[in-house]
Amino acid sequence: MGDALSALGVGIVVFVSTNVDDLVLLSAFFSDPTVKPRHVVAGQFLGIAALVAASAASALFALVVPEGWIGLLGIFPLVLGLRGLVALRRENEDAAASDAAPRPGMLGSKVLAVAGVTVANGGDNLGVYIPLFSSAPKLVPLYAAVFAAMTAVWCAVGYHLVHNALWGRRIQRWGRRALPFILVALGLTILSRALVLIRP
Numbered sequence: 001m002g003d004a005l006s007a008l009g010v011g012i013v014v015f016v017s018t019n020v021d022d023l024v025l026l027s028a029f030f031s032d033p034t035v036k037p038r039h040v041v042a043g044q045f046l047g048i049a050a051l052v053a054a055s056a057a058s059a060l061f062a063l064v065v066p067e068g069w070i071g072l073l074g075i076f077p078l079v080l081g082l083r084g085l086v087a088l089r090r091e092n093e094d095a096a097a098s099d100a101a102p103r104p105g106m107l108g109s110k111v112l113a114v115a116g117v118t119v120a121n122g123g124d125n126l127g128v129y130i131p132l133f134s135s136a137p138k139l140v141p142l143y144a145a146v147f148a149a150m151t152a153v154w155c156a157v158g159y160h161l162v163h164n165a166l167w168g169r170r171i172q173r174w175g176r177r178a179l180p181f182i183l184v185a186l187g188l189t190i191l192s193r194a195l196v197l198i199r200p
Contacts, residue, residue, distance in 0.1 A: 007139045011146030014132060018125045019154060025117060025186075026158030028179040035110045041155045043114025048151045050115065051122040052144050055129035059137065072194050073120035078187025080113060084180025117183065120190055 022044070029040045133140050 003139075004142060007136070007142050008146060010132070011143045012150060014128055014143075015147050015150040018122075018128050019150075021121065022118065022154060023158055023161070024182065025121065026155060027161045028182050029114055030159050030162040032179055035114070037159060039110035040114050040158075043111040044118055044155055045148070045151055046111060046115035047118025047122070048147055050119050051125045052129065052147055055126055056133050056140050056144075058126070058130045059133035059140070072191070073123070074187040074190025074192075074194070076116045076120045076187070077183040078191065080117065081180045081183030081185075081187055084183060088177060088180060117186070121186060123190065123193065 026040065026044065029035050029043075030037060129143075132143065
């Protein structure tokens with residue numbers, strides 16, 4: 001019982017410390033009217049599940065994922081961000097047309113878009129989850145359950161930040177426009193980790 005409670009506390013601390021930046025991304029996604037809340041929630045759960053599965057597999061087979069290769073995941077949010085910037089530019093050039101008809105989303109599947117950004121932003125998650133799972137393989141199901149519960153909490157917090165009566169309107173107004181810039185910055189930051197692949 002003591003080990004389970006200790007693992008519960010560790011799981012919460014690990015999740016919070018590796019996913020603080022996800023709150024910004026979740027708030028930006030929730031503020032985009034072209035992305036429905038259920039797509040954001042499903043995408044976040046799918047992304048976290050992929051990170052947990054990859055970490056568990058790496059721990060099981062004693063694999064180490066080089067940081068440089070993880071950095072290549074930055075291509076995904078970068079492409080999404082650039083597409084979002086193009087859409088914003090078109091919207092500004094033809095405001096009447098964008099008001100008359102809703103814009104298409106970032107990708108055909110909003111769920112996969114959110115999941116892809118979550119995975120691309122999960123380099124630090126892998127760096128912490130893999131040694132954590134390796135140190136206590138029997139506790140992996142418990143950690144996975146804690147991460148699932150915390151993902152639900154994170155989604156609820158991100159949603160309520162956007163729909164808060166005090167500052168929700170400001171976030172909704174600027175969040176959608178800020179999302180492409182956030183994704184571009186995130187993509188470039190993640191890609192910078194891949195520079196080790198080309199250094200002599």
